[in-house]
Amino acid sequence: MDETEKRVADRLAALGAPVRLRLIRLLVRAGDEGLTVGDLQRRLEMPASTHAHHLAALVRTGLVHQERRGREVFCRADFAAVRGLGEYLSDQCCADVGVSGRAPE
Known part of the structure; x- marks a missing residue:
C-alpha cells in the first residue's frame, strides 16, 4: 500500500463512525470560519469526552484543523482533504466504469 492509499484509507476509516460524519458535515457547511469546539458539542448534544475522542480522529487524519483564538x-x-477523498474514489475506483455506473462489457 503506498502513502496515498494509506492516507485515503485512514481518512475513510475516520469517517466510518456516524458521529464523525456528522462532525465533518457541520464543519464543511460552516465554511472557512469553522465552528468552536463548544458549538460542535452543543449541536451534536454529546458529552465533551465523547466529542473530543471523535474530533481527535478527524484532526489526526488531517480532515479537520484546529486553531486557538483567545480562549x-x-x-x-480541510476542504482540500475532503475533496481529495471524492477525487480519489472517482479517479482510482471508478476509472473503468462508464457514465451509466456499470463496468464495460
Whole structure:
C-alpha cells in the first residue's frame, strides 16, 4: 500500500463512525470560519469526552484543523482533504466504469 492509499484509507476509516460524519458535515457547511469546539458539542448534544475522542480522529487524519483564538478553539474542515477523498474514489475506483455506473462489457 503506498502513502496515498494509506492516507485515503485512514481518512475513510475516520469517517466510518456516524458521529464523525456528522462532525465533518457541520464543519464543511460552516465554511472557512469553522465552528468552536463548544458549538460542535452543543449541536451534536454529546458529552465533551465523547466529542473530543471523535474530533481527535478527524484532526489526526488531517480532515479537520484546529486553531486557538483567545480562549476558544475553532475547528474547520480541510476542504482540500475532503475533496481529495471524492477525487480519489472517482479517479482510482471508478476509472473503468462508464457514465451509466456499470463496468464495460
